[in-house]
Amino acid sequence: MNNVEALIPKIGVITDIRIDTPDIKTFRVVTPDGEKPFEHRPGQCAMLSMPGVGEAMFSITSSPTNTEYMEFSIKKCGCVTEWLHQAEVGQQVTVRGPYGNPFPVDDAFRGKNMLFVAGGVGLAPLRSVINYCRHYRENYGTIDIVYGSRSKDDLLDYREIIEEWSKDEGVNVHLTIDREQEGWDGHVGFVPNYVKELGFSTDKTAILCGPPIMIKFTLDGLYSLGFEKTQIYTTLEMRMKCGIGKCGRCNVGSKYICKDGPVFRFDELDELPDEY
């Protein structure tokens, strides 16, 4: 019998848990031998599970350039995520992957000025790409990051953003929160409006991830600035079980989001029926 079976996971150990926001934690995962579970590309996903609780798909938030471990930023919003949020360091989980197509960081993105636009936990999948671009800094032009959340307490990776990203040369971070808040002297307003206000030039490749409503209005804003669909990317979210394009639930048109996505360019999405 064929001994390779994609549906059988391997063991991972949670070695660090960072509390990012009131409902988002970032979990560091290695194998029992202390190795990174497997290699991946920016934008790819992995299945995490706790036997008896369930299995769910998460984007890998750490960059492939991190050779020591894998990180997942996870918002508490269902059975598996609630269980993970009560887990402690040293807890074993199961992990399998990587799944899906990555962002084209080594071809289409190479040499480009990059614009990342994220809302809330939508930063999680982009962090892998951002840190990849920062690592191979010479391969990319300017990097702009527009990131917004409900409040300053809901900003993911805040320490990394302030202490690392903001200090990089050629990296411009634009943070915003939805409403005025004590102790916040930064920008206030929704992400799509902020993107329009910032008025980016169209020499950039844009990557969006966030709530559907943010994506919709940010897209409108980018189009009005003169951006073409062929220079805007996103990563989709659908319910998944197998991760290998067989169980059927992430099927949209002739594509399976787990296998043919989750990364899509907006002109590619035009080919799909509007059901994601």
Next chain:
Amino acid sequence: MRKCSLDSLNAVFAKIAEAAELYLPVNCTDGSAAFSKWEEGKEWSNNLNTVKSPKEFFFPQTEDLVAFKTSGKNIEIIDTRKEREDFVVFGVRACDVKAFEVLDNVFLLKEPYDSYYTNRREHGVIISVACNRPADTCFCKTFGIDPADPQGDISVWKTADSLYWQANTERGAALLEKIADLTEDCDTAAVDAEKEKITKIMSKLPLANLTTEGWGAGKTQELFDSPIWAEMSEACLGCGTCTFVCPTCQCYDIKDFNTGKGVVRFRCWDSCMYSDFTKMSAGQPRLSQKERFRQRFMHKLVYYPENNNGLFSCVGCGRCVAKCPISMNIAKVMKKIGGKENE
């Protein structure tokens, strides 16, 4: 080609069952037929149109994938897979044989391979039987399937007094070799006559003129937004019966079961007709039964062909037509949305 008399059928089945588990359609008390393991005294049903398709021999309704033991913070993974013993499925209709091609494209031929399905395919011999008792709900011809000329490892034709056997694969030939003492060489005259008879019966079926016109790869833009989906799905109960009796439906769920001694992760058939099929914490991409209903037919008649060189993932077996509690079915959808009634 080999033949045996119907009188010797019991001996033939006994001989096959010596070497491998043998399954065939038998009559149920309610008049329907179901695949059952053969043993002495069990009679093969004349009714090949089983309520459930033989897909479950290769893709069972539920099956264990892997098991876990947990203690404290630790997890142990137990690979529970084992080699399937050889088995034979006798009495598979041409449409149901074709359905294995549809499933093979998903589980066997596209990486990563499904080791569970592959294991069963490697150990199963399929013996088809030419279908001379089609139901009013049958429309295999629509998909280019000839019930008089079924495929599989061995093809069998039944006449008033004899069974005719033809091996199509090495595995089939090896099995025929095992029953060589009980069969004799023959020409194809009786089979040719039987084929002609079946062709005549088929041409008289109510759905004989159903075509795939208007459907197939590349039709998404044209069909997806049709207003008729809302109308046709209105009465759909979302019961999922159509997907469970379907020989080609391949969607599955993966779930954990705590046995008290450990956790078994299993998969089971699932249905795109169910609301929680796509429900996420972040939202629901298919909000109403209209979207779910549309998904089932678009997948079979447009999306699947796009990914599989034009092959439709409906074989016209008619099970969903017969079993839908509201008498909605793929034939009506094909006529109304893609076909002539739409013009």
